[in-house]
Amino acid sequence: MLRSCAARPRTLSALRAARGGAPRPARDPGPARRSFSTEKVIHKDHSLPNPSWSKDLRLLFDQFMKKCEDGSWKHLPSSECKVPQRIHSFKTYFLDSKPVKEDQLSQARPFTRSYEVGQGFEYAMFYNEDEKRTVCLFQGGPYLEGPPGFLHGGALATMIDTTLGVCTISCMGLFMTANLNINFKSPIPLCSVVVISSQLDKVEGRKVFVSCNVRSVDEKTLHSDATDPVLVILYPYRMTFLHLILLFSLQR
Amino acid sequence: MLRSCAARPRTLSALRAARGGAPRPARDPGPARRSFSTEKVIHKDHSLPNPSWSKDLRLLFDQFMKKCEDGSWKHLPSSECKVPQRIHSFKTYFLDSKPVKEDQLSQARPFTRSYEVGQGFEYAMFYNEDEKRTVCLFQGGPYLEGPPGFLHGGALATMIDTTLGVCTISCMGLFMTANLNINFKSPIPLCSVVVISSQLDKVEGRKVFVSCNVRSVDEKTLHSDATDPVLVILYPYRMTFLHLILLFSLQR
Numbered sequence: 001m002l003r004s005c006a007a008r009p010r011t012l013s014a015l016r017a018a019r020g021g022a023p024r025p026a027r028d029p030g031p032a033r034r035s036f037s038t039e040k041v042i043h044k045d046h047s048l049p050n051p052s053w054s055k056d057l058r059l060l061f062d063q064f065m066k067k068c069e070d071g072s073w074k075h076l077p078s079s080e081c082k083v084p085q086r087i088h089s090f091k092t093y094f095l096d097s098k099p100v101k102e103d104q105l106s107q108a109r110p111f112t113r114s115y116e117v118g119q120g121f122e123y124a125m126f127y128n129e130d131e132k133r134t135v136c137l138f139q140g141g142p143y144l145e146g147p148p149g150f151l152h153g154g155a156l157a158t159m160i161d162t163t164l165g166v167c168t169i170s171c172m173g174l175f176m177t178a179n180l181n182i183n184f185k186s187p188i189p190l191c192s193v194v195v196i197s198s199q200l201d202k203v204e205g206r207k208v209f210v211s212c213n214v215r216s217v218d219e220k221t222l223h224s225d226a227t228d229p230v231l232v233i234l235y236p237y238r239m240t241f242l243h244l245i246l247l248f249s250l251q252r
Numbered sequence: 253m254l255r256s257c258a259a260r261p262r263t264l265s266a267l268r269a270a271r272g273g274a275p276r277p278a279r280d281p282g283p284a285r286r287s288f289s290t291e292k293v294i295h296k297d298h299s300l301p302n303p304s305w306s307k308d309l310r311l312l313f314d315q316f317m318k319k320c321e322d323g324s325w326k327h328l329p330s331s332e333c334k335v336p337q338r339i340h341s342f343k344t345y346f347l348d349s350k351p352v353k354e355d356q357l358s359q360a361r362p363f364t365r366s367y368e369v370g371q372g373f374e375y376a377m378f379y380n381e382d383e384k385r386t387v388c389l390f391q392g393g394p395y396l397e398g399p400p401g402f403l404h405g406g407a408l409a410t411m412i413d414t415t416l417g418v419c420t421i422s423c424m425g426l427f428m429t430a431n432l433n434i435n436f437k438s439p440i441p442l443c444s445v446v447v448i449s450s451q452l453d454k455v456e457g458r459k460v461f462v463s464c465n466v467r468s469v470d471e472k473t474l475h476s477d478a479t480d481p482v483l484v485i486l487y488p489y490r491m492t493f494l495h496l497i498l499l500f501s502l503q504r
Contacts, residue, residue: 104394104442105442107371107394110398111395111404112404112406114372119359120366142356143363143366145363145366146363148357149357149360152364153413154363154406154411154414155410157406157432158406159406161406177405179433179435179436180405180433181431182432182433183430184429184431190357190360
């Protein structure tokens with residue numbers, strides 16, 4: 001599905017920031033701080049440590065932030081902002097689907113950031129441009145329970161998909177996920193931290209193949225892997241005027 | 253992953269009900285009605301219509317409830333209750349995984365029922381024993397947004413997985429998901445209703461193959477399909493004393 005596109009706005013702004021430009025907020029998170037000197041709205045970055053983060057997650061985050069110092073890795077901020085033009089473009093692109101009603105859309109929240117702090121998806125992402133790799137440090141909160149005491153597989157699938165999407169957009173640009181194939185190896189205890197490592201494997205025409213694995217913090221346990229998901233790039237495949245509108249809108 | 257097991261307690265109680273026994277609540281949902289005459293706690297069934305349900309979802313629900321009248325289909329209730337013995341059994345079964353801390357476990361909520369009414373996963377399931385089929389009527393709320401105005405693919409993967417899990421447990425009993433392979437065809441507008449139809453395809457030794465498709469209410473749009481997910485049955489595979497404890501606990 002297109003859920004991978006959800007990560008796109010954040011990622012694009014993150015990459016823009018990584019390339020020297022100012023990160024552009026992608027969604028209105030409600031409370032936002034204002035810098036009155038410039039009247040520029042500063043949106044909250046949800047991928048920074050908060051009180052719900054465990055010691056493991058903080059330690060890993062600090063390790064990766066240290067790796068960012070020499071420029072080999074980039075921290076991808078996760079801020080939000082609703083851009084009406086982008087919403088319109090998605091509606092325009094999917095001409096055959098009935099769009100959501102405006103009053104329902106006003107209540108919408110991005111799935112992976114829809115819980116209160118610490119209850120759901122707590123994560124931070126880092127990107128290595130040379131190695132075409134994206135790493136997601138993920139702590140699944142108590143509201144993501146599947147079997148008693150363990151993370152729901154759907155929650156893990158959500159984070160795998162998000163990480164693969166960020167990896168693809170970082171390396172290749174616009175895309176649409178066509179397939180997601182996950183092997184589940186070992187259950188993840190609730191509230192524990194895992195490392196989701198994804199990488200670009202190959203590009204065949206308009207298809208991009210990315211893969212990932214999910215490991216425990218000590219790397220001893222392989223919880224899951226996702227092999228050969230096929231991600232179809234929208235650009236330059238079937239480029240039309242509508243695609244150009246979409247592309248322009250997403251890169252705003 | 254084992255997320256499919258999460259649906260197990262509810263399904264088992266539902267099947268028990270379908271076979272003539274009283275459905276057994278599976279998780280404490282907080283507010284529960286009490287019948288003072290018998291002192292029996294009546295847990296809320298989350299799979300019944302509520303004010304957030306759209307006209308489409310209510311209509312479909314009524315259609316399937318009508319199909320239940322001749323006994324060909326069964327409505328699978330979705331009630332909750334935390335059974336300490338079951339939690340302990342899961343911990344015991346996964347000896348190599350670090351269990352979640354008790355204080356964190358007390359805050360745990362099942363992922364697909366962790367949102368307030370109407371915000372997240374609204375769904376009802378029906379089972380046809382003769383055809384080995386399970387149908388899930390699903391309305392994704394505004395907190396499950398992926399691309400602007402559309403459902404997050406991870407949310408759809410969660411519901412696909414849950415439906416396949418219920419289908420497997422209904423037909424075969426205890427299991428653990430080994431693989432989930434989803435093809436995404438068309439995005440689902442937020443707050444719209446889709447029908448997830450799953451069926452048992454074949455059984456090869458300890459492997460069960462189930463598949464499903466996700467269609468719009470008018471059946472004109474194929475949103476997604478999941479082909480050949482391999483589900484490994486715990487019973488009778490590698491049956492040990494620990495498995496027997498687990499089995500006993502789940503069927504309480």
